[in-house]
Amino acid sequence: MKNKKKKNNRKAKLGIALNYIKESRKEIYIGIILFIFFIFIGFIFSSSLSFLDKYLAEIMSKTKDLSRFPLFWFILKNNVLTSFISLFLGIILCFMPIFNAITNGLVIGYVIKKVALTAGYLELWKLIPHGIFELPAIFISIGLGIKLGKFIFKKDPLDSLKEYSYKSILVFILVVIPLLIIAALIEFILIIFAK
Secondary structure (H helix, E strand, O other), rough: HHHHHHHHHHHHHHHHHHHHHHHOOHHHHHHHHHHHHHHHHHHHHHHHHHOOHHHHHHHHHHHHOOOOHHHHHHHHHHHHHHHHHHHHHHHHOOOOHHHHHHHHHHHHHHHHHHHHHOOOHHHHHHHHHHHHHHHHHHHHHHHHHHHHHHHHHOHHHHHHHHHHHHHHHHHHHHHHHHHHHHHHHHHHHHHEEEE
């Protein structure tokens, strides 16, 4: 009986999370558009973004000597932290999710151009498998972060903040983290087999 109640409670919370994602479609689309636009900017103006080499080299040096589980944990922790910041720091007038959409887009555009020039466009297929799970998680986080920041414009800001925060926590735990775990696992497998 207790297990059935727990299962129904989990189902109800997942339903609330999925409905909230649906309700936030407009903000998620804004995040996607910003992200894609800045991928193009990063790709086109890659020669002006060479300062990113230092940032990328730092990430590579952090992962270079990691054994299997620490590598998986590093990838997962990095993605969860980025999504968490995008979502919950949206409270500061949507600034953080918008900033994350722009910077992540720029970095990916820059990396795409760099990989294409050094190894050819066929190398980019390696980004696709984990991107199928990682990008939706990031887009959802950015979109919900933008929505969270809009609480200030509501008739009852405090109630809206409580509602948005609760639903955002559900989405983060029940949707975003599972997607990021799958993405990290795929990325980890690809890195291990590439060695």
